[in-house]
Amino acid sequence: MTDTSQQIFVTTALKSWDVWTARAGKLFDSLSDEQMQAEIAPGKNRAYYLLGHLVAVDDAMIPQLRLGEPSYGHLRGPFIDSADKAVADPISIGELRQAWKIVHEKLNVHFEQLSPAEWLERHATVSEEDFAKEPHRNRLAILMSRTGHLSYHIGQLMLISK
Amino acid sequence: MTDTSQQIFVTTALKSWDVWTARAGKLFDSLSDEQMQAEIAPGKNRAYYLLGHLVAVDDAMIPQLRLGEPSYGHLRGPFIDSADKAVADPISIGELRQAWKIVHEKLNVHFEQLSPAEWLERHATVSEEDFAKEPHRNRLAILMSRTGHLSYHIGQLMLISK
Numbered sequence: 001m002t003d004t005s006q007q008i009f010v011t012t013a014l015k016s017w018d019v020w021t022a023r024a025g026k027l028f029d030s031l032s033d034e035q036m037q038a039e040i041a042p043g044k045n046r047a048y049y050l051l052g053h054l055v056a057v058d059d060a061m062i063p064q065l066r067l068g069e070p071s072y073g074h075l076r077g078p079f080i081d082s083a084d085k086a087v088a089d090p091i092s093i094g095e096l097r098q099a100w101k102i103v104h105e106k107l108n109v110h111f112e113q114l115s116p117a118e119w120l121e122r123h124a125t126v127s128e129e130d131f132a133k134e135p136h137r138n139r140l141a142i143l144m145s146r147t148g149h150l151s152y153h154i155g156q157l158m159l160i161s162k
Numbered sequence: 163m164t165d166t167s168q169q170i171f172v173t174t175a176l177k178s179w180d181v182w183t184a185r186a187g188k189l190f191d192s193l194s195d196e197q198m199q200a201e202i203a204p205g206k207n208r209a210y211y212l213l214g215h216l217v218a219v220d221d222a223m224i225p226q227l228r229l230g231e232p233s234y235g236h237l238r239g240p241f242i243d244s245a246d247k248a249v250a251d252p253i254s255i256g257e258l259r260q261a262w263k264i265v266h267e268k269l270n271v272h273f274e275q276l277s278p279a280e281w282l283e284r285h286a287t288v289s290e291e292d293f294a295k296e297p298h299r300n301r302l303a304i305l306m307s308r309t310g311h312l313s314y315h316i317g318q319l320m321l322i323s324k
Contacts, residue, residue: 008282009171012298016306041203041321120167136174144178144306151310152317159203159318 006116013119013143014111020150021104024054027157028100033093040160047160049084050153051096056080059103061146065139066124067110072099114139168278175281175305176273182312183266186216189319190262195255202322209322211246212315213258218242221265223308227301228286229272234261276301 028036028051036048045053056079059070070076078090091099119140122131131137190198190213198210207215218241221234232238240252253261281302284293293299 005168005279005282006171008297008300009168009302012300012302012306013175015298015303016310019307020310041206043323044203044321117167120170135170136177138170138174140171140174141177144174144309145181147306147310148178148182148313152313152320155314155317156321158314159206159321161205 010114010116010119010140013140013147017111017143017147020147020154024150024154024157025100025104027154028097031160035160036093038160040156045084045156047157048089048093048096049079050157051093051100052079052091054150054153055096055099055103057149058107058146059099061107061142062110064124064142065110066121071103071106075099111143119143172276172278172281172302175302175309179273179305179309182309182316186312186316186319187262187266189316190259193322197322198255200322202318207246207318209319210251210255210258211241212319213255213262214241214253216312216315217258217261217265219311220269220308221261223269223304224272226286226304227272228283233265233268237261273305281305 028047031047036051037046039046040050052075055072056075059072060076060080062068062070075090078087120135120138122128123137123139123142126134126137190209193209198213199208201208202212214237217234218237221232222238222242224230224232237252240249282297282300284290285299285301285304288296288299
C-alpha cells in the first residue's frame with residue numbers, strides 16, 4: 001500500500017468527525033436559548049449542560065492528543081466533574097455557543113496538520129511502555145472515541161420536543 | 163510506513179466498534195423484557211424497537227460491505243422503514259436478543275478476515291466512478307458510520323430510568 005492509502009484511512013476517520021460535529025453544530029443552532037435551558041427529557045440533563053459538556057470534553061482533546069493546552073480548562077469542573085444543576089451555571093449560553101465554535105475550529109486546524117504517521121503516535125494517557133504493546137492506543141483512537149461520545153449525546157439531544 | 167501501520171489503522175477502528183457493541187450488548191442484557199417494552203422517555207421509542215432497529219441496521223452492513231446477504235432482511239420493514247408502534251411487533255424479545263448476538267458474531271467473523279486493503283475498497287452504495295473521485299467512501303466508512311449510529315442510540319437507551 002502507498003502513502004496515499006494511509007491518508008485515506010485518516011480522511012475516512014476525519015469525515016466521520018466532520019459529519020457529527022456538523023450535525024451537533026446545526027442542532028445547537030436550531031435551539032433557542034430558552035430551549036437550551038429545558039431538560040432533554042423529564043429529570044435529565046439540559047441541552048445547555050450537554051453543550052458545555054461537549055465543549056469541555058472536546059477541548060480536552062488538545063492535551064490528550066499532545067498538541068498543547070486546553071482553551072477552556074475551567075469548564076471541566078462544572079461540565080465534566082459535576083452533574084447538571086449541581087453548581088451554578090458558569091458561563092452564558094451565548095459564550096458557550098461561541099466556545100463550541102472556537103474549540104472545533106482549533107481542533108480542525110490541528111487535525112489538518114497531522115500526518116498519517118503522527119495520527120498513529122501515542123496519545124497522552126498511555127505510557128510509552130504500554131503503547132509499545134498496544135499501538136492502537138494512538139491519537140486516532142482519541143478522535144474516534146470523541147466522535148462516538150459526540151454521537152451518543154446527539155442521540156439524547158434529538159429527543160428534545162420542539 | 164509499513165503494512166503493520168495499515169493494520170493499526172484498521173485495529174483502531176475495530177476497537178471502537180468493539181467498545182460500543184459490547185456496551186450495547188451489556189445494556190440490553192441488563193434490561194428485563196418488561197423494561198424493553200417501556201418507552202425510553204415519554205412518547206419516545208421503546209427499547210424493544212431500538213434493539214430491533216440496531217439489529218436491522220447492523221445486519222444490513224453485510225450487503226453494504228459487499229460481503230453477502232443479510233440474515234434478517236425481513237426486519238427492515240418494521241424496524242427501519244416503520245416508526246415504533248406503527249406496525250405489530252414482528253418478533254419476540256427473546257428472538258430479537260438472539261438475533262443481536264447472531265448478527266454481531268457474523269459481522270465480527272467477516273471483519274477479522276478483511277485485510278487493510280480490502281477495508282479501503284468501495285462500499286456497495288457508491289458507484290465505481292464516484293469512488294474513484296472519493297476514495298473515503300470505503301468499507302471502513304460504513305464501519306465508522308454504523309459505530310456512530312450505535313453510540314447515538316445507546317445515548318438514548320441510557321436515559322431509561324431503572
